[in-house]
Amino acid sequence: MAPRLPPSSTSVRAFVTVARLGSTARAAGVVNLTQSAVSKQILSLEHHLGMPLFERSPAGLKLTEAGAIYLPYAEAALEQMERGAMRLSERSALGRPIRLHMVAIAGERWLIERFPAFAETHPGVDVQFTNYVSESETEEPDLEISHGAPPWPDKEAHYLFGRDVALLAAPALLERMGGFRRAGDIQKMTLLQHFQMPTFWAEFTEAHGLRGAVPAHTVRYGYYSVIIRAAVAGLGVALAPRCYVAEELASGALVNPLDIGFTSVTGLWLTRRLDRPARPGLDAFIDWLKVEAAAFEAATRAA
Incomplete structure (x- = not known):
């Protein structure tokens, strides 16, 4: 027996809609066609x-x-086609x-070694990492992890x-410089500074009653990984988030003299533009x- 498939899905949709509305x-107007x-x-x-x-009667249309x-x-056929289209859209x-x-530094010291756990439980979610988007790049990132301080009115x-x-x-x-006995001793030393974190020195001096103080010399770098290596090599002292140097502090390659530090207004933030569409897997990620991040920070504090 030859299959009795309808002439088109449009005819089936028109039939179902007329059956529901009786006209x-x-x-x-519902199916975007003329009455004819x-x-x-x-x-x-x-x-x-x-x-x-x-x-067909003057009162309208009634199902035979x-x-x-x-x-x-x-109705079931239309529902199945809609479900199929939705599945294809999700797959796409x-x-x-x-x-x-x-x-x-966020990837090097935190995310990359933990990411396999997410990938294993979410095999269908493909995440691509980058730390630079060129001026010619047309596809903007879905998420950004960067240092800064809120508010960002256009971002979650x-x-x-x-x-x-x-x-x-x-x-x-420290031994070469005669030790470190008080916060003011930092003024005798070379400061290794991240060029995107110029406020760290002001925050440090404010927290320790040294407003107006200046270091003996300042060297600026663009990457925390370089600052950490420079500090380990003894090229100067650094002000850096404690979480990025847990390994060096644990091994003794670096020390935190007198346990000196401060709580900065700047931190590492995850942001998403509010005008970006929802994506499968994005909320789970x-x-x-x-x-x-919460577990990482807690572990750093407990160390």
Whole structure:
């Protein structure tokens, strides 16, 4: 027996809509066709099935027995097509990676070693990492992890960690400089400063009653990884988030003289632009990042 498929999904949609509303005029606006076109779609479907689906009268259209039998199957067919289209749309969205733009140190000292746990539990979520987007890049990141301080009126923002800032130095440097007995001794030393964190020195001096003090010399770097290596090499003292130097503090390569530090207004934040569309897996990734960040900061404080 040859399959009795309808002439088109449009004819089936027109039939279902007319059956619900009882009028081709009212159905026309719903299916974006003219009233005449709706009538033609119904007639085409009736011709295909070989029997009338509606009784026509001045009062409107009423389903025939055949129409009443056919209606639930037509509704189910449309529902299945809509579900299929939705699944394809979701699959297409999942195929586009989530772009995460982050400062390099966050990946090196925190995220990358933890990310396999997320990837294992969310195999369908593809996350692409970058710490630089060129001027010619047309696709903006979905998420950004960067140092800063709120507010960001056009962004959803979540604090991650990094406001606990410590004074850091190599033991050999302190010995060479005659030790470190009070906060003011920092003025005798070279300061290794991140060029994006110029306020750290002002915050440090304010916290320790040294307003107006200046270091003997300042060297600026663009990456925390370089600052940390320079500090380990004894090239100067650094002010850096404690969480980034947990390994060096644990090994003794760096020390925090007199346990001196301060709580900065600047921290590491996760942001998402409010005008960006929702993406499958994005909310799950954000929630995971927040949980992992809280655990990381707690572990750093307990160390």
